[in-house]
Amino acid sequence: xxxxxxxxxxxxxxxxxxxxxxxxxxxxxxxxxxxxxxxxxxxxxxxxxxxxxxxxxxxxxxxxxxxxxxxxxxxxxxxxxxxxxxxxxxxxxxxxxxxxxxxxxxxxxxxxxxxxxxxxxxxxxxxxxxxxxxxxxxxxxxxxxxxxxxxxxxxxxxxxxxxxxxxxxxxxxxxxxxxxxxxxxxxxxxxxxxxxxxxxxxxxxxxxxxxxxxxxxxxxxxxxxxxxxxxxxxxxxxxxxxxxxxxxxxxxxxxxxxxxxxxxxxxxxxxxxxxxxxxxxxxxxxxxxxxxxxxxxxxxxxxxxxxxxxxxxxxxxxxxxxxxxxxxxxxxxxxxxxxxxxxxxxxxxxxxxxxxxxxxxxxxxxxxxxxxxxxxxxxxxxxxxxxxxxxxxxxxxxxxxxxxxxxxxxxxxxxxxxxxxxxxxxxxxxxxxxxxxxxxxxxxxxxxxxxx
Ligand code: GDP
Ligand code: MG
Numbered sequence: 267x268x269x270x271x272x273x274x275x276x277x278x279x280x281x282x283x284x285x286x287x288x289x290x291x292x293x294x295x296x297x298x299x300x301x302x303x304x305x306x307x308x309x310x311x312x313x314x315x316x317x318x319x320x321x322x323x324x325x326x327x328x329x330x331x332x333x334x335x336x337x338x339x340x341x342x343x344x345x346x347x348x349x350x351x352x353x354x355x356x357x358x359x360x361x362x363x364x365x366x367x368x369x370x371x372x373x374x375x376x377x378x379x380x381x382x383x384x385x386x387x388x389x390x391x392x393x394x395x396x397x398x399x400x401x402x403x404x405x406x407x408x409x410x411x412x413x414x415x416x417x418x419x420x421x422x423x424x425x426x427x428x429x430x431x432x433x434x435x436x437x438x439x440x441x442x443x444x445x446x447x448x449x450x451x452x453x454x455x456x457x458x459x460x461x462x463x464x465x466x467x468x469x470x471x472x473x474x475x476x477x478x479x480x481x482x483x484x485x486x487x488x489x490x491x492x493x494x495x496x497x498x499x500x501x502x503x504x505x506x507x508x509x510x511x512x513x514x515x516x517x518x519x520x521x522x523x524x525x526x527x528x529x530x531x532x533x534x535x536x537x538x539x540x541x542x543x544x545x546x547x548x549x550x551x552x553x554x555x556x557x558x559x560x561x562x563x564x565x566x567x568x569x570x571x572x573x574x575x576x577x578x579x580x581x582x583x584x585x586x587x588x589x590x591x592x593x594x595x596x597x598x599x600x601x602x603x604x605x606x607x608x609x610x611x612x613x614x615x616x617x618x619x620x621x622x623x624x625x626x627x628x629x630x631x632x633x634x635x636x637x638x639x640x641x642x643x644x645x646x647x648x649x650x651x652x653x654x655x656x657x658x659x660x661x662x663x664x665x666x667x668x669x670x671x672x673x674x675x676x677x678x679x680x681x682x683x684x685x686x687x688x689x690x691x692x693x694x695x696x697x698x699x700x701x702x703x704x705x706x707x708x709x710x711x712x713x714x715x716x717x718x
Pocket of ligand 1: 374375376377378379380381382383463518519520521543544545546547551
């Protein structure tokens, strides 16, 4: 067990510092696994392909931290890439309200949640911005659509523009303009336009939407997409974009199992900001889009990402840099040992650190049983603090009298001092092995420890 801990310490520190570079082979292997994860998350295939090409270009030749496997570095690079695809400024997220009657037009295929989202946004604007909102239904093919929006307007306590199918010659453009005029006349600040959907893209509908966007001059044209749509979402979004000037996206049904692949795909191909995500059927089930958690959710390799982030933080830590330099020269004193303990604490303690390394999690219990935990790290630091400068530099000079003094100084038993000295020796031995090239990285260590 002592071996185990000291090797862990060694693993973290003497193995820090950069080693070789990411190769084509590393990329091939790592990306194979990542591809499965992305496809499972419903990221569209052409998007996966494009992302891979970009990541390959960025990652190839990148230096690898010695304590990490190339795959871990590649996962992190991929994660950052995904995050950059979904990230956007708060300005982009905001709903733009332009003009006397700011007009929002919602478009999308049938059943994706347009009508529901119209009322959610109306409710949101009225609640948060005290904007008086009027809604109009331009889904003339289905009588039910008109009634659905009407009852939702009642629920949301917002205005609803009433008309019969024969009014305004049954012309959508005329109805839309009449609704806008009505809004202006009655002091509504926002007009939300619900449009017709189809099960698939069809030319007449697209022409209708284009016409509407021309006569209404809307502040926002928002494409509503179902996050469960999967692979077809990319083509759908591109088709809409080629007909109407989209300015925003809403992804619905995000509360379920959907990992957000459709969101990423659509955002990647259209470059349009996501305004909201729909997270349920109720009026309040609307969230302002936040890009932060999406990359994690899509890749689902958060542990590896955290590990790489922590290791690179340590890499830039001045103390640790100095320590690594000394270790690489074969210098290893009690002070160095103490710094290792402190570094391990910085990594979130033993539990936190072990939990992050794939394959080590299951050894946690064994470690706990042996009494190796963060209290022990703190105790070790206290014992070393109780040593004189000379003792720290040359631990071999610590005789039994000195041990007694050190133990008394930090309020620990002599047995604990002995234990620490033994661990230090084990660590020093490990370091030697590292320097001789017998151990290369944490995976080697894990293998070795499994054999103990
Ligand atoms: P439209 O045809 O695009 O207007 O779609 P609707 O607004 O009529 O919605 C279709 C179905 O999806 C309805 O049963 C809605 O309750 C449901 N729906 C809409 N948004 C969400 C959402 O964010 N989560 C869930 N679970 N259901 C939603
Ligand atoms: Mg509808």
